[in-house]
Amino acid sequence: MSAPEDEPLASHLSFADLDIDERVLRALADVGYETPSPIQAATIPALMAGRHVVGLAQTGTGKTAAFAVPILSRIDLDDKAQKAPQALILAPTRELALQVSEAISKYAHYLPGLHVLPIYGGQSYGVQLSGLRRGAHVVVGTPGRVIDHLEKKTLDLTRLRFLVLDEADEMLQMGFQEDVEKILSDTPADKQVALFSATMPPQIRRISKRYLTDAAEITVKTKTVTAANTRQRYLQVANAQKMDALTRILEVEQFEAMIVFVRTKQATEDLAERLRARGFSAAAINGDLVQAQRERTIAQLKSGAFDILVATDVAARGLDVERISHVLNYDIPTDTESYIHRIGRTGRAGRTGEALLFMTHRERHLLSSIERATRQPLTEMTLPSVEDVNTTRVAKFADSITASLASPQLPLFRGLIDDYAREHDVPVADVAAALAVLSQDDQSFLLAPEPPVVKRKNEFSSAADRAGDRDRDRDRDRPTVRVAGQRRAKSDVRLATYRIRVGKRHKVQPGSIVGAIANEGGLSRQDFGHIDIRIDHSLVELPADLPPRTLDALSRTRISGQLIELTREDGAERPSRVKKPRHKP
Incomplete structure (x- = not known):
């Protein structure tokens, strides 16, 4: 089914029409949701009926509530002894995992005892292990960290009832395809699966056909997703x-x-x-x-x-x-x-x-x-x-004087000022100026002029040059791949070369290397230098002074299902790994 923008399915529906739990309805009302968006109106009934769903929609269409509301309406809170999660939501980045986790917690405000736990790379294992031991009904995680917990046997998915793949196309672009398929195949066969993606590349189509039986395919077409006004x-x-x-x-x-x-x-x-x-x-x-x-x-x-x-x-x-x-x-x-x-x-x-x-x-x-x-x-x-700010301050000062002239207290203060001026032989204008200074509370009324800009010899001055400069800046933000004879780019951060055990044989791309290492290691994309992909390994330039916490996280990072086994390649001492604490499974 599809819900084009000019014929929204939600036009005649309210959330109360979708047979969702009354407590979830109250929480939706608290956060201001009144009518379901097209993706919500089409998806919620299908998920409430127990069907698998493939949802194709751009970001900003309300996908989180589309899968969270049915899960929360059907989750079992009566079994107090059950600590294994009933729902798992996979997200490509820790930022999205946190956002989804917080949103679900809001929707579950009136569900007593329901626990939502985010698990992602870059966060301490202690926090996640404590949460898993206490028990979480819903786990929201990145694929790499979920696989890590499964291998450590600290995450039990044997009782899983709901599995959601959020931003599935983004997960595959970041190199998580094998991790996602491993999670899908290692979870109960009778689980309900919802897959959401902005696009439908062949890999997504293949996964949906293999793991989702008789899925309802819902497409929401949008022209723009922000208000034109x-x-x-x-x-x-x-x-x-x-x-x-x-x-x-x-x-x-x-x-x-x-x-x-x-x-x-x-x-x-x-x-x-x-x-x-x-x-x-x-x-x-x-x-x-x-x-x-x-x-x-x-x-x-x-x-x-x-x-x-x-x-x-x-x-x-x-x-x-x-x-x-x-x-x-x-x-x-x-x-x-x-x-x-x-x-x-x-x-x-x-x-x-x-x-x-x-x-x-x-x-x-x-x-x-x-x-x-x-x-x-x-x-x-x-x-x-500075001139704009000062002009505005002067105008507001004049406006405040005009407004104060209508105050009923004006005669009282006029008399006080006249008395002061006569007694001290000071012009009335000076008294008024002194009162204005007093109102500033020792703060400068006008901003100081900006220091002059010193132009360099090679500074770009024309609009075309500035546009070219912006393009070059944009290129510098992107990780680059080293080819034969290419020199290393300059960087403000001292970089070192690291070796990872994935290469062309594993069909990796620069984007999947950057995505996995940045997500699991808590790095920014600008922390990367050249990436040289070879047959059975790759060389990646990263900051030379990676902290132990990052090294520990990267020691467990996978790309295309393969442990990357990060080591220094430039002759320096190999990075030491942080000893892992022993945890009882």
Whole structure:
């Protein structure tokens, strides 16, 4: 079945029509979900009926709720002694695994005793082992870490009832095909499988035919996934300069209320506090807030008690406040679905909205992914200058004087100032200026001029040259493959050559090497230098000073089902592995 954009299946349905658990319905209402999206309307009934499902849809269409709601509605919470998971969701990256885990926890708010556990590379085994021992009804994990736990016999999937492959095409592109198929074949044959993918490459088609019997194939066609009345802009800015850039935008941009999105719960508190210290009315919202606090904070935002809400993705899901004119992505999301959900908080119900995005030099590839997924280009914006900020401050100062002239207390203060001026023989204008200085609380009213930019000899000046420079910058962000005679690229990070035991024989590609090592080792894609793929092994340039924790994680990393067995190749001392603690299975 399919659900094209111009004939959405959800147009005449509500979640109450889909026969889902009443407790899950209450949680969906709490996060602001009213009517199911097309993928939800088509998928939930099929999964509730026990059918396998293949869902083809772009990110941002509501896939998480599409599979989570039926699982939560059918999960067995009565068997208190059962600690083995009943549901396993596989995600390609730890960021997506965390996002899915947090979303499911929100939907399960009224299901007492239900436990959701994320397991992924880069996180301490101790936390994951403790969670598995306590028992988790739903496990959300990356394929490599799930395989690792299965081999250690710390993850028991013999009682598994539901298996979801989220972003399946992305998992295969990252080299997880053999891991995924191993997990599929090693789990109970009678499990229910849901596979979600943006595309249907031959490998996905083959997996669905082999492991999913009589699957309902659901396709949601979309033209664009972001509101047409939301203007989307981005600013390239270094991490260290983000706070200054945000301050300038807040001063110059005309907004009624704004949501500023960051990645972590701690960052919401930190950034809100820094904004308040600079004189802005800001508050934080994150997953740690109890429902009563969340409702109180949202009510204050609606009433205008403050104007800036600093939030995480999941905490802002379902939030619909008419005052929100702007959404600012302080931290660029690592997956496009998060971006789409974020900017969906503005430009709602026919209103116009503004979506701003901060992007560092090394995050250009994420911007490209967002533009591909939304099918809409983002316009580069210019950072407001010192002159722009100062002009705005002067105008606001004049406006505040005009507003104060209508105050009923004006006669009282006029008399006090006249008395002071006569007694001290000071012009009234000087007294008014002194009061203005007093109101600044020792802060400078105007920004200092920016230091002049020193041009280098080879600095590009024309628009064409600047565009070429941006292209070269974008190329530098991508890992490169060494060919015969090619020299190593320069890098700010000291790189060393490492050997991994996968090569052309294992049909690996540079993307699968980067994806697996970055995901399991907690590295960024810009940490990679040249990749030289040979017959039975590959040489990969990585930071020379990899920490023990990363080395330990990479010692268990697999690509195409093969342990990579990372070792230093450049003659330096081989990296020592961290001793693994003994755990009882």
